[in-house]
Amino acid sequence: xxxxxxxxxxxxxxxxxxxxxxxxxxxxxxxxxxxxxxxxxxxxxxxxxxxxxxxxxxxxxxxxxxxxxxxxxxxxxxxxxxxxxxxxxxxxxxxxxxxxxxxxxxxxxxxxxxxxxxxxxxxxxxxxxxxxxxxxxxxxxxxxxxxxxxxxxxxxxxxxxxxxxxxxxxxxxxxxxxxxxxxxxxxxxxxxxxxxxxxxxxxxxxxxxxxxxxxxxxxxxxxxxxxxxxxxxxxxxxxxxxxxxxxxxxxxxxxxxxxxxxxxxxxxxxxxxxxxxxxxxxxxxxx
Amino acid sequence: xxxxxxxxxxxxxxxxxxxxxxxxxxxxxxxxxxxxxxxxxxxxxxxxxxxxxxxxxxxxxxxxxxxxxxxxxxxxxxxxxxxxxxxxxxxxxxxxxxxxxxxxxxxxxxxxxxxxxxxxxxxxxxxxxxxxxxxxxxxxxxxxxxxxxxxxxxxxxxxxxxxxxxxxxxxxxxxxxxxxxxxxxxxxxxxxxxxxxxxxxxxxxxxxxxxxxxxxxxxxxxxxxxxxxxxxxxxxxxxxxxxxxxxxxxxxxxxxxxxxxx
Ligand SMILES: Nc1ncnc2c1ncn2[C@@H]1O[C@H](COP(=O)(O)OP(=O)(O)OP(=O)(O)O)[C@@H](O)[C@H]1O
Ligand SMILES: [Mg+2]
Numbered sequence: 271x272x273x274x275x276x277x278x279x280x281x282x283x284x285x286x287x288x289x290x291x292x293x294x295x296x297x298x299x300x301x302x303x304x305x306x307x308x309x310x311x312x313x314x315x316x317x318x319x320x321x322x323x324x325x326x327x328x329x330x331x332x333x334x335x336x337x338x339x340x341x342x343x344x345x346x347x348x349x350x351x352x353x354x355x356x357x358x359x360x361x362x363x364x365x366x367x368x369x370x371x372x373x374x375x376x377x378x379x380x381x382x383x384x385x386x387x388x389x390x391x392x393x394x395x396x397x398x399x400x401x402x403x404x405x406x407x408x409x410x411x412x413x414x415x416x417x418x419x420x421x422x423x424x425x426x427x428x429x430x431x432x433x434x435x436x437x438x439x440x441x442x443x444x445x446x447x448x449x450x451x452x453x454x455x456x457x458x459x460x461x462x463x464x465x466x467x468x469x470x471x472x473x474x475x476x477x478x479x480x481x482x483x484x485x486x487x488x489x490x491x492x493x494x495x496x497x498x499x500x501x502x503x504x505x506x507x508x509x510x511x512x513x514x515x516x517x518x519x520x521x522x523x524x525x526x527x528x529x530x531x532x533x534x535x536x537x538x539x540x541x542x543x544x545x546x547x548x549x550x551x552x553x554x555x556x557x
Numbered sequence: 558x559x560x561x562x563x564x565x566x567x568x569x570x571x572x573x574x575x576x577x578x579x580x581x582x583x584x585x586x587x588x589x590x591x592x593x594x595x596x597x598x599x600x601x602x603x604x605x606x607x608x609x610x611x612x613x614x615x616x617x618x619x620x621x622x623x624x625x626x627x628x629x630x631x632x633x634x635x636x637x638x639x640x641x642x643x644x645x646x647x648x649x650x651x652x653x654x655x656x657x658x659x660x661x662x663x664x665x666x667x668x669x670x671x672x673x674x675x676x677x678x679x680x681x682x683x684x685x686x687x688x689x690x691x692x693x694x695x696x697x698x699x700x701x702x703x704x705x706x707x708x709x710x711x712x713x714x715x716x717x718x719x720x721x722x723x724x725x726x727x728x729x730x731x732x733x734x735x736x737x738x739x740x741x742x743x744x745x746x747x748x749x750x751x752x753x754x755x756x757x758x759x760x761x762x763x764x765x766x767x768x769x770x771x772x773x774x775x776x777x778x779x780x781x782x783x784x785x786x787x788x789x790x791x792x793x794x795x796x797x798x799x800x801x802x803x804x805x806x807x808x809x810x811x812x813x814x815x816x817x818x819x
Binding site: 287289323326328346350353354357358360365366367368369370378379382383414428429432 | 621733734736739741762766
């Protein structure tokens, strides 16, 4: 199968009353493939969240076109069915939560998809489980009475419950403790494997998506500065500091090793890096 | 996007002469004009509309947002026009079954709906050019004499200003709830009106919850910064009316009064 979600020369400007529109995205072209994890990275205000909302069909591009599964997204019907395929985790959990109880909030999406009774309960329970939410404990509480990290997990459960083909997560790791962050990484990896889903991780910190992502879209002032693979980022083809980002520590280590003439297979795996270092030591000892 | 076209009551930051004018003068001028508009007939209305246009164009206030705020009241305007048109007795101009249009009806229809439009434009021009806090400051200052009648003027002003401040907040919150529900399969753009009405109920309930929640947080934030009632609070920018502004306001009010004799 070809690409799943495609954007062609997509631009978006926010309308401001009484003033000129504010351009937030400018001519973005990209394709999200089935089963890939794509990282969208950029500095504050570079347009990441705007791009996420465009990808989820919430903001209609002011120029350019979008396609899904090879078909152009045109007209209301296509737009609706497209929205059903994509799940968006909002950057701010409070913007996403609205229901009286945690259970109802997670169940809102599946209900709209026509799920009822036992099927609904199973879906909600499984989504909550993946997101690390204990429904027995939190299910009946108001989402607004939860801690920040709990809110984020409930919001995540609400998106997972949609069972989307494309999962777009806007800064999913912010505010999660180490355990929950690692759990989320595990859940996203597994979701991609089992469901064949595409995952788009939006972040300003490359380290968050380093181990998961296959490709990195780097945004700069609403434009796409580059689309790179991990190896290209490590090689230093593009200056990250100018884009308000930095290479994660494993990546910097890999870069150092490569500069010393050591081949590194996977710049996100500490074991690989340790082996490469040992090899390097052996080589220099032997000399 | 859904809900983003409601602009009535929203402050629009810009640098026009109306923006920098003293809020007390603006309030006084607007209130006098709003009262006097009810006394205008025919030529008075035409002249007043012309005068407003000249003023708004002269200070370069963007007219589009002002006109957009009319969208919120168009139903009322049209209803007023139709009711006046058909239900006023007078010389019959046109008859169709039991419906008849009279000359007085036509005249009244135009006059009444023009008055509503002018009221909205006046109020819109005031709120567009005056941030809620300044509006409240101005009101508080104008109402100060009532203090001697034991009216808690500063508290009333604070309540009013917070309420005004919350209008954009409520709009923003409703947009957020709609966006979140849309992202999870709700259909707000359905051509089916019934479905659309049905879908607004799940928006309104969480909207109230969120707004209450926000106002609660605001109260905590205000107390955390030692707010203890508006009495005796000083201002960062004391209000000062320039002599030109005063002159203009007087000229405006006098003109408004004169027009009611037309
Ligand atoms: N609702 C809005 N109305 C008007 N302008 C907006 C709105 N949301 C964002 N913008 C503007 O669009 C630009 C891109 O914003 P966006 O939220 O997409 O950035 P971001 O990359 O997600 O930033 P951050 O890392 O801070 O989340 C910014 O200049 C911002 O000011
Ligand atoms: Mg963002």
